[in-house]
Amino acid sequence: MCSSNNTKSESLSDCNIGSSAGFSDTNQAPLPGGNLVDSLRAKYLAVRGMTEALCTPLCPEDYVVQSTPSASPTKWHIAHTTWFFETLVLDSQIVGYKPVNLAYRHMFNSYYNTIGQPFMRGQRGVLSRPTVGEIFDYRRAVDASMVKLIERCGLKDAALRQMIETGLHHEQQHQELMLTDLKHMFSENPLKPVYVANRQEISPEIATLCRWNPVSGGIHLIGHDGLGFAYDNESPRHEVLVKDFQLASHLVTNAEYLAFIDDGGYSRHELWLADGWEAVKTEGWQAPLYWHCEDGQWRYMTLSGLRDVVAHEPVCHISYFEADAFARWSQSRLPTEAEWEIAATGQRCDGNFLESRMYHPRAGQDAAPQDDSTQHFYQMYGDVWEWTASAYLAYPGFKPAPGALGEYNGKFMCNQFVLRGGSCMTPRDHIRQTYRNFFPPIARWQFAGLRLARDV
Amino acid sequence: MCSSNNTKSESLSDCNIGSSAGFSDTNQAPLPGGNLVDSLRAKYLAVRGMTEALCTPLCPEDYVVQSTPSASPTKWHIAHTTWFFETLVLDSQIVGYKPVNLAYRHMFNSYYNTIGQPFMRGQRGVLSRPTVGEIFDYRRAVDASMVKLIERCGLKDAALRQMIETGLHHEQQHQELMLTDLKHMFSENPLKPVYVANRQEISPEIATLCRWNPVSGGIHLIGHDGLGFAYDNESPRHEVLVKDFQLASHLVTNAEYLAFIDDGGYSRHELWLADGWEAVKTEGWQAPLYWHCEDGQWRYMTLSGLRDVVAHEPVCHISYFEADAFARWSQSRLPTEAEWEIAATGQRCDGNFLESRMYHPRAGQDAAPQDDSTQHFYQMYGDVWEWTASAYLAYPGFKPAPGALGEYNGKFMCNQFVLRGGSCMTPRDHIRQTYRNFFPPIARWQFAGLRLARDV
Amino acid sequence: MCSSNNTKSESLSDCNIGSSAGFSDTNQAPLPGGNLVDSLRAKYLAVRGMTEALCTPLCPEDYVVQSTPSASPTKWHIAHTTWFFETLVLDSQIVGYKPVNLAYRHMFNSYYNTIGQPFMRGQRGVLSRPTVGEIFDYRRAVDASMVKLIERCGLKDAALRQMIETGLHHEQQHQELMLTDLKHMFSENPLKPVYVANRQEISPEIATLCRWNPVSGGIHLIGHDGLGFAYDNESPRHEVLVKDFQLASHLVTNAEYLAFIDDGGYSRHELWLADGWEAVKTEGWQAPLYWHCEDGQWRYMTLSGLRDVVAHEPVCHISYFEADAFARWSQSRLPTEAEWEIAATGQRCDGNFLESRMYHPRAGQDAAPQDDSTQHFYQMYGDVWEWTASAYLAYPGFKPAPGALGEYNGKFMCNQFVLRGGSCMTPRDHIRQTYRNFFPPIARWQFAGLRLARDV
């Protein structure tokens, strides 16, 4: 029998129905040909399996390293995502739940003060134990409990379903971070290790013809409409007022960015925000992260090793400061997140995602002539996150999710900028039109690029 | 004869008319009973004189110290404001102008890369020379040239008038900073020096009755309308869409803030942004800057020395993080800068400014009963700068001022929050409804407090 | 045919005889029942095997971590010791030697600027690759070449023998460091991993009776006499003049150190050097490294996990500052390195070394009554390194070894103190009476304790 109030079940045979949940998802219709439990279990196993599949090319040693304070070891990612289910689902849903290892409660807590003292972020790379094998055991133990819980309570307990959905989206975020962090670690190694050997057909060297697509201003609605999953920071859906503007049909390419470099972009203070100019000088930036020049040829590190820079790929691994400086040099600007979301309306959420297994942005297609009559944007989703001109702040009327989930997004609304659209590292069903990613303006290790906008 | 194009005058007898200027001011009507030249000269001398008047209580030693990297020595303020006129006005207007001292060009350049290599900010306190006397000589020399320039060209050259106006507003900003920085320096001295001995009648200990004033949403215009002086960052005037909201009639008081402290405000992570919580822990914050507890009595440093905290004064010297945490604790929020500006419409720009010579915020008046029928806000101007929930970003269509002035505001649009309304340190005619001040969210040495808002 | 001059052999069939070598060893007599080649090969294989044997309890993840900038990952130790043989022996001895991997030349260079750009010390923990397996392959490849080289040239080439000897002593130093670093890494892990489960019979809780043994002053000879292997910093043997002094028969124990703690040792500034007192305050020292107090019981981390502090063991993991403060509190002093070496004359170089597999200092034996008539010191060797009052400086007439080996010792003669006698982590045949270990006075992660001295 499933309890009907917000108390913990005494055992896995009881369910906790109707508890308040963190993130919105009213998408309760059963999948065609299945039911709620089957589809949830399937999704759970698929997402969890994807994380492990991504680990396939790794040696145990690769799981351990924290190559920069903003990155985390792979071990930590696969343990922390498991911790999330254990702590926020199993422990809160099952009376008398016995944690797999009490110390993990502390060790794999990222930043949830509600749940106790998080382990010091900068020390994640010190934890040789638990071993990779022990963490996979941890995953299996938690997965077994999760599957039981889904099977017994998944049907009746909408809040539970939603919490699990949240945990899966959380895990997808960490899938992207895991690879992003691996790339950084490999880039620091003189051996320039290869994650996947024969990643990509090299993108064809065809320049795209970027057009300025007009977008009508006025009062628009942005933010999540409550259909399907979303994080709390995408709500409430609300009206915004924008002026008519133009948005580039394509992402900025390496070729275009090289023109900026060649025009002295990194040595002209007038193109930069003060903090950006400071970063250029103190960090010695001269090109995007992972780029270096060998005998006049720009090369970059990829997850398939060192490569020549491909001219017509979207530029990637740039900070907000660089995106902003490039836009100023272009006599354009970055779009606001509202502008991006308005322009994205009606665009298919399709593109070069994690599932393509490129692990690298792909050169955009050229706009076919017959497209001229219609507004069309290329690569709005996937390839590279697009820096926007919007500081990451609360939407009007924003309410953080209750409980520990309230620490997921809201407490970071300061000194960060919003990025939109996902990247080649983002799982396809993780991204959506209203999705708000955010990073400090100095961050470069994410797969981030830009699309230009301008006033009419 | 005054030239009519944008070239430098060959001497003070020629004027440069019509050059593009930095900040907007179309307020060209002569003052009643005067003319453009007389009023500009008078204003120039008044503002410059005010700076020097503020120095009266100081010993030469007080001018030298930089007590924290974000502060500057008094010497530097009075030299830099002079540098501003010399470099941006005299040097650009007078052909063959001979600088008072060529080294000052570098030494007193704050951050204008356009004008050469600025002197390292953190080293301003190393400059024992030029002496205070030499800097006053520098002021006099520049003032003499400025007055001549005003007299010969002030009538015909609107751009010149506007540039001078900008220089005077710039100087007023530094008047406030100068005292703010002095307060910090004195606070670090065990002798707790007194800037003015008998500052204030102690504010009467009467609690004000704070009311929630409703403000109607909809499309409003904010930003500068072009009448009178404004900085570039206040433009362009543009439409914003806001929802109905409520704004507190009064500023948050020390008494209210003490309730927050007593309720564990500084030890409850859930009230804080992540970066704010980090600051609380690493900086050991337990109260506003300059507060300490002696035998159960809260005391603070003022420009009249150590005093007991006065309960019904507006709380002051808090960071954005503290303002935000207090608002969350109050189940309210900070207003956006648009909300603040809308609510300020129709309010008189009056209050406790620099000219009151309090150098300290004053307790608000209670709202008289007969006010109940009307929307009324107290202390919107003066007393303390009000943190808003708005990141400091460009208004839609923002264009930085041309030339060096373009570095004045635009390049700082990153990782700062907007404050509105001026403080007890702000000169009365420096502030206006559209004025956007900005500081990093961790800054506390400014006279900054807050006013609460809430959704309807 | 072996060449007789100082040129590289063209292949392994040629030897390089008579090349100048780094460290002194005139001990060329064949071992009884063997010959030079057999004994060198046996020693080579034994030392190299010991390193690998020490790795047996480790998982691959344990090899990767650099838990503090002064420590190195196990992987790095086992690769760097191999690099030493490859670079300083194989590469210099064999014409056309092909390195196992050219990148290792850079990656595993610790600090030999003579050999190229060393890899940044603080980044050693970023290198997930080469994997542990690949490093063991590296070891095997180098070992095979080394064995061949020994077999073909070991007999004729004294300089080669000596260089190999140096490489083996170098490797022994890293055996100790490897375990020292592992202990630090495990201590930072909340799981408090165990390197060996059942390390030790607990030392019997019997207090030793420490006596002051008189030592006669006068002119003594210290430094290496040229018999057997020694590092360059132990030479030349030279006369020193010391006064009569007394040296404690035993090491300072935990019980004695606890008395210092209980007497406020860590809160009395007058006991400390200024830099030591600064360290106490900024680092928050309250006891030796790895100690913490649980409900009134002092516990410490060992390589067998957390244990109660054993009273009569030698105190360990203290800095020079703590040793010095303890000595001052005891109204004694630390011995100079000359005093230590003089007192050690005639003492058997025996004790609790790495081979005992305790991995922990052992409580000293009590001096038996019949010993009273003779001067006797306990635990001069093994257990804990003994801090001396001597700064680590050149002996009169010191000449660094030629070539890259000259960077081994001489360039560190600054801001370090000498330690003597080896520890429970030191291989038995690595230590000797003249051996000079050295660490900065703030270092605590070594197995270092102290023995008191006093003036007569």
Added chain:
Amino acid sequence: MCSSNNTKSESLSDCNIGSSAGFSDTNQAPLPGGNLVDSLRAKYLAVRGMTEALCTPLCPEDYVVQSTPSASPTKWHIAHTTWFFETLVLDSQIVGYKPVNLAYRHMFNSYYNTIGQPFMRGQRGVLSRPTVGEIFDYRRAVDASMVKLIERCGLKDAALRQMIETGLHHEQQHQELMLTDLKHMFSENPLKPVYVANRQEISPEIATLCRWNPVSGGIHLIGHDGLGFAYDNESPRHEVLVKDFQLASHLVTNAEYLAFIDDGGYSRHELWLADGWEAVKTEGWQAPLYWHCEDGQWRYMTLSGLRDVVAHEPVCHISYFEADAFARWSQSRLPTEAEWEIAATGQRCDGNFLESRMYHPRAGQDAAPQDDSTQHFYQMYGDVWEWTASAYLAYPGFKPAPGALGEYNGKFMCNQFVLRGGSCMTPRDHIRQTYRNFFPPIARWQFAGLRLARDV
């Protein structure tokens, strides 16, 4: 009536005779033509007056700045030396002594934990108050009390005389530091202010002929013999054993140092200690402090402003690391402090001291041919402090002075090197053969150079 035990006098009419005193001085013979009291008062007034005389060229602003953490503001020096007399003499000698200002007790305490919490060293430049005038008032008040104390008790109280003597030597040390710190401050100012305008006749450009003077080894006595004043760290006088050695007749000159620079001295790692090489790279050292190259001409900052480097002056403002690297490049070495002291025996303590008012080292005289038969050293005293190869450590049997004076020297015996002989900034009667100055090996702002030694 003067008390005969170690208790405080109740008033200035009583003296405290026989109290244990810090530093040795048995030189109690009255000056010819005077008496103990007169000579002490005269010396007191002379030394105190010299400090103030050195301030004559300064503006009030010059007194305030702390241009680097190891330097102190002039204000602080003149207050702290007064504090020394007030706290260590007046306050301990006079019952009921009322401090001039209780806050000064804390503000001007350098590092005497025995006397309470010292003011944070790095914050000395924040203290604009007390003003320079107030500090001179402080000096006068303390001087008046001191003179009274000397007059009433100076005759009978040997310990008091000795304590005053210590205070005067302390003040002389600060005279040197004051100017050293001023030089640093002025060097950081783009105006390159001049302390004294026409300092020096330029030293004649005559190269000196440096000879190697042999010094016989054997057992020598070094350390203070108890006649006249000395600090505790110069005792006890003790035997040292040295080998025969040679010591250069002259200091190393700028011309010689330039040869080192031109030979790539700053880019050849093999010449440097590891920590020195690190400093070269991280600090960007390419020449001594205060040197820069303008169009191929080396120039340096002096207390008379910027000058061309004079070839045959002693090189100055180098660190121990540079002195050591130069010596290695010269295939020589630095002398030990014992060697220096032995060689100095019989040399007149004369030279270019503070009293010459050069404020700069002077080129050495050439050794006349007829000197060849005698051992002669030039500039052993004055001009520049000479770095020795000796770490600053306790002499055998060293006992720190009792009380607060025990913090004067002993607690710094760690990570510093000894310098000998005084400089052009040292008062003539402050230096002596046994004087041990000490600074960290990275320090460059002192007037420090070197003299070479070599083994026979």
